[in-house]
Amino acid sequence: MLIELNDITKTYEIGTVLVPALKGINVNVNKNEYVAIMGPSGSGKSTLMNIVGCLDTPSEGVYMLNNNNVSDMSDDELAEIRNREIGFVFQTFNLLPRASALHNVELPLIYNGTPAAKRRKQAEEALERVGLADRMHHKPNELSGGQRQRVAIARALVNNPSIILADEPTGNLDSRTGEEIMEIFEDLHDSGNTIILVTHEEYIAEHSDRIIRLRDGIVERDEAVMERSA
Amino acid sequence: MRVVSYIGESLKIAVEALRSYKMRSVLTTLGIVIGVTTVIAIVALIQGLNKSFTNQISAIGTTTLFVQKFPWMMNETQFFTYRNRPNIRVRDAEQLKEMSKLAVAVAPTLYTEQTTKYKERSLEGVAVVGSTADYMETSNVVPEFGRFLSETDVEHRRPLCVIGREVADKLFPDADPLGNRILVGGRRYKVIGVAEKKGSMFGQNLDQMIIIPVGVFQSAFGARWRSVDIEVKVAAPEILEDAEIELTGLMRRIRGLTSNEEDNFAINKQSQLMETYKNLTGTLWAVAIGVGAISLLVGGIGIMNILLVSVTERTREIGIRKALGARRSDIMLQFLIESLVICAIGVTIGIALAIGLAELIASTTPLPASVTAWVVFLGLGFVVTIGLFFGIYPARKAARLNPIEALRYE
Known part of the structure; x- marks a missing residue:
């Protein structure tokens, strides 16, 4: 089992008021699954994503990622887990604006101490995989939205993480470019990657094999997708 | 290995940041330049003064005593008393x-x-x-x-x-x-x-x-x-x-x-002058150290201020880096190195200016002011002390940012 979430709760303290965001989530994800997490705003979707992405820790419950208990790790241990196990793709791309595409993709490798030459080679390979071999030295503002998201995907891939965690990856793209990005995710899935997609668009979620629907901090439905859109 | 590759990255970031905000960087650096120039120029001046004074009084000789009506150093009251001798x-x-x-x-x-x-x-x-x-x-x-x-x-x-x-x-x-x-x-x-x-x-x-x-x-x-x-x-x-x-x-x-x-009667000798001189320059040293310390403090505050602005502006960048696996220490190092780079530039320019100033003084006045080699070490000391002291607070602030909030920051 790659991901095991057992009775995960998360409660925020806002002033003196306790606001529960997650009220006991139990979800398992296997290797090479393609899972979509859906839910209206306020459903706990983002909170769950932050916990799965090791950006945050649960208030209660146990989260096992690749047989590591990450529920009570320190900041620095979480940083290391994020670096090794998680590849993030964000709605707003989150690229460093003043760095070239290549340098952006190299970043995760800088933080695990990969030597410069190897780092460059791996980053180039990742960019080739998303079809941006000819745009390596461009800065984000010289690239289109779709190309930026491809750079972000290359960055997520470069470390061979256990999970690719995509948060509304098509939210800032037009529908045609969005489809192109979704095709890349499908290719990645076909070549053995595990993908977790957070979205509120039904047609985007249908690219996945399994949809987990959240409402008010609990799993409302967790079901396989019957037919995949072409 | 990890640290080495990250120091390289941090240097790049620092230089990049300085280049992106030229005016701001120049002004910040200027604070340090002025401080360092002041300190080193005053030190050079005092050393010149010492050398000059020692040369001057060597004419008196260390084996000569002077039997005189008045001592060489006295106050007004003493003068009126000794006048009747x-x-x-x-x-x-x-x-x-x-x-x-x-x-x-x-x-x-x-x-x-x-x-x-x-x-x-x-x-x-x-x-x-x-x-x-x-x-x-x-x-x-x-x-x-x-x-x-x-x-x-x-x-x-x-x-x-x-x-x-x-x-x-x-x-x-x-x-x-x-x-x-x-x-x-x-x-x-x-x-x-x-x-x-x-x-x-x-x-x-x-x-x-x-x-x-x-x-x-x-x-x-x-x-x-x-x-x-x-x-x-x-x-x-x-x-x-x-x-x-x-x-x-x-x-x-x-x-x-x-x-x-x-x-x-009074018996005078060279060492009396030396003592008086030392007392006099002791005050001068204290003033120099005071003035220098204040200007360096101001320069340091300038650095701290600019780094705090930089941390705020780059909150999102810090979030991205943390999401990708940067540890607290990595982010801390990034900002400390930026602080040290600003200081290093300021101190280098400051030393160069002080050397120029000392030469100007030496060529236009009789004072043999000169900047000696140990000033370089003094400069190095300044870089590390100011850079670390004033960099540590902003760097810590950056390092402790919550990645989720940082990523959401607009």
Whole structure:
């Protein structure tokens, strides 16, 4: 089992008021699954994503990622887990604006101490995989939205993480470019990657094999997708 | 390995950040530049002053004591008290010479400033010294040509003189001064010797002087009411203190002072000047350190301020880096290195400016101001201290940012 979430709760303290965001989530994800997490705003979707992405820790419950208990790790241990196990793709791309595409993709490798030459080679390979071999030295503002998201995907891939965690990856793209990005995710899935997609668009979620629907901090439905859109 | 690759990345980020905000970086750096220039320039100046002072007073010599009416350093009240002391007479010098066992040479000296003339040439402000044959030793006046005054010359009050280099050059530009008579204060003196070049002390040209027998001086300048300064030379600096005690005893005997009466004369020596000088420059050092510290503090605050702005502006970047696996220490290092880079640039420019300033001072004033090698180490110390001290707070702030909130920051 790659991901095991057992009775995960998360409660925020806002002033003196306790606001529960997650009220006991139990979800398992296997290797090479393609899972979509859906839910209206306020459903706990983002909170769950932050916990799965090791950006945050649960208030209660146990989260096992690749047989590591990450529920009570320190900041620095979480940083290391994020670096090794998680590849993030964000709605707003989150690229460093003043760095070239290549340098952006190299970043995760800088933080695990990969030597410069190897780092460059791996980053180039990742960019080739998303079809941006000819745009390596461009800065984000010289690239289109779709190309930026491809750079972000290359960055997520470069470390061979256990999970690719995509948060509304098509939210800032037009529908045609969005489809192109979704095709890349499908290719990645076909070549053995595990993908977790957070979205509120039904047609985007249908690219996945399994949809987990959240409402008010609990799993409302967790079901396989019957037919995949072409 | 991990740290090395990250220091490289941090340096790149720092340089990139400085380039992106040129004006801001220049202003921040300027704060440090001014601080460092101030400190180093003042240090160079003080060192120049020390060197200059030591050179100046070396003319006095460490083996000479001066028996005088007044001490060299006194306040106003002391002056009014000491004014009533009896004058020191030439006879006192003779008696000291007779009685002292430690003195090698004892010379009574009288001093005035006069215009000297030879034919149509004249020279103003020449120091005229009336003394004895011993003056050659006590004041270290060595004749380069001719000879010095002899005891017989002094005893018989012969109108002879030994002249300084400057006087010889000015009055006899193309003639041999020896044997010629020069006019000083209405009387003529035959030149019997020219002294070696001595340089200057506290702006006074030691070569612009003439030495005549003390008796001649007294009758020529009506100096019977003047107090004589007695210069006493001892064999070595080590016995200077013993000599001082001996001379005090002898002077008290000559003056007939009883044991409960205070000394009514002063014995001066070079080390007195040195002490006064050290006290004076001690204050100067304190002021320099104060001024320097304040300007560096201001510069440091500038850095801290700019780094805090930088942390806020780059909140999102910090979030991205953390999401991708940057640890707290990595982010901390990034901002500390940025701080150190700003400091390093500032200090380098500051040292360069200070060296330029010191050279300017050295070439336009008589002060031999110079920046010495240890200043580089001082600079290195500044870089590390200021960079770390003022960088640590913003860097910590950045390192402790919550990645989720940082990523959401617009």
